[in-house]
Structure formats: structure tokens, C-alpha cells
Amino acid sequence: MDDTQHGAAERAKFREMKEGTAEDWAIIGGEYMAFAKGLPDRVLDHLKLLDGDFGGFPVDRLEHSLQTATRAHRDGRDERYVVMALLHDIGDTLGSYNHPEVAASIIKPFVSEEVHWICQNHGAFQGYYYFHFLGMDQNAREKFRGHEHFEACREFCEKYDQAAFDPDYDSESLEFFEPMVRRVMARPLASMYAKALAKE
Ligand SMILES: [Fe+2]
Numbered sequence: 001m002d003d004t005q006h007g008a009a010e011r012a013k014f015r016e017m018k019e020g021t022a023e024d025w026a027i028i029g030g031e032y033m034a035f036a037k038g039l040p041d042r043v044l045d046h047l048k049l050l051d052g053d054f055g056g057f058p059v060d061r062l063e064h065s066l067q068t069a070t071r072a073h074r075d076g077r078d079e080r081y082v083v084m085a086l087l088h089d090i091g092d093t094l095g096s097y098n099h100p101e102v103a104a105s106i107i108k109p110f111v112s113e114e115v116h117w118i119c120q121n122h123g124a125f126q127g128y129y130y131f132h133f134l135g136m137d138q139n140a141r142e143k144f145r146g147h148e149h150f151e152a153c154r155e156f157c158e159k160y161d162q163a164a165f166d167p168d169y170d171s172e173s174l175e176f177f178e179p180m181v182r183r184v185m186a187r188p189l190a191s192m193y194a195k196a197l198a199k200e
């Protein structure tokens, strides 16, 4: 993506979108395909920002992510679930006050509604293990009681997320999970852009 490459590339002619033509959008559409294919690389690069970020925890955020994913994988979870487990805290950097929603948005086109829900709401369920130490409501998750995915989210936190702070656990490496991320993110299950992507 260096400047020379970009300078040579064809560009749309409009100054306002309402002047756009089919020709313009053929150019942009072609660029979008290539850009979308780079998503797994950008996600993996961003995940690496968690390396060395301990925040006071016994393991850094990258190890916590790898450990959560490894535990889910060894417990027989499918690939989409494991990728969610790997990425569930990727929003810590840019979504420091709402990190579950960042990860949930990134994985949403590639996972089931249940797996998305687990990711989006894991913060309140994780709170069961520590909110009371911070003067918060340990039972914050109770507001979701009765929801069809309550048990699935409780289970994710109990078995994998809250359990993934062991410095002595033999987690798989990021390289181990890379092919899974690439396969899961190769094509969206659902996206408002799916029709354009399908033309490819
Ligand atoms: Fe989290």
C-alpha cells in the first residue's frame, strides 16, 4: 500500500458521490475486493498489539487470547467459535470502555448469531468473577437471564475466558490459529455487501 502504488492506481472521477458513474464504481469495487481480502492480516496485526500488555494480569492480553482460544479448541469447539475466542478481547486497545462490542462487530459477518452474542456480552458475564472486588455488581449478567444465549455465554466465560490466565498453560501459538482466522474470514456469511462480493 505504498504511495507509488496508489498514485498509479485508477481512481473514480466524482467529487460528490451523487455524481458517481458505473465506471467509477467498477474501479472502487475492484479495490474493495483486494482490500477486503486483507482483513485477516489486519486483524492478526492488531491482535499482536496485545503482546506484552499485562495490565496487572498474570499473563499479557495476547497470551490470554491464545489461551482462551486453545482451551476452546481443545474442548472441541468449531473453528468459528475458536476464532471468536481468539479475538474476543481484540477491542481492548481501541474500545477500552466497551471492548466486547469491538470484537463482536469484527467477527459478526463470519459467525452464528449465538457466537456473536457470546462475544458481544462476555463482559457482563466475566464480571461474575470480579465485579464485586471493584465495587460493581457481581450479578450484572442477571439482566440477561432467560435469554436464549445466556447459558452459552456463561459457559464460554466459565470454561475458557475466566480460566485463561495461567502462565504455565501450554497455549498454541498465534501461527497455529492463523489458518483458522483466514478460513473463517475468507467470506462473510452475512453482510450488506455480500451480493457485491458474490459477483467475484
Ligand atoms: Fe473481555
Ligand SMILES: [Fe+2]
Residues within 6 Å of the ligand: 064, 068, 088, 089, 161
Ligand atoms: Fe478475556
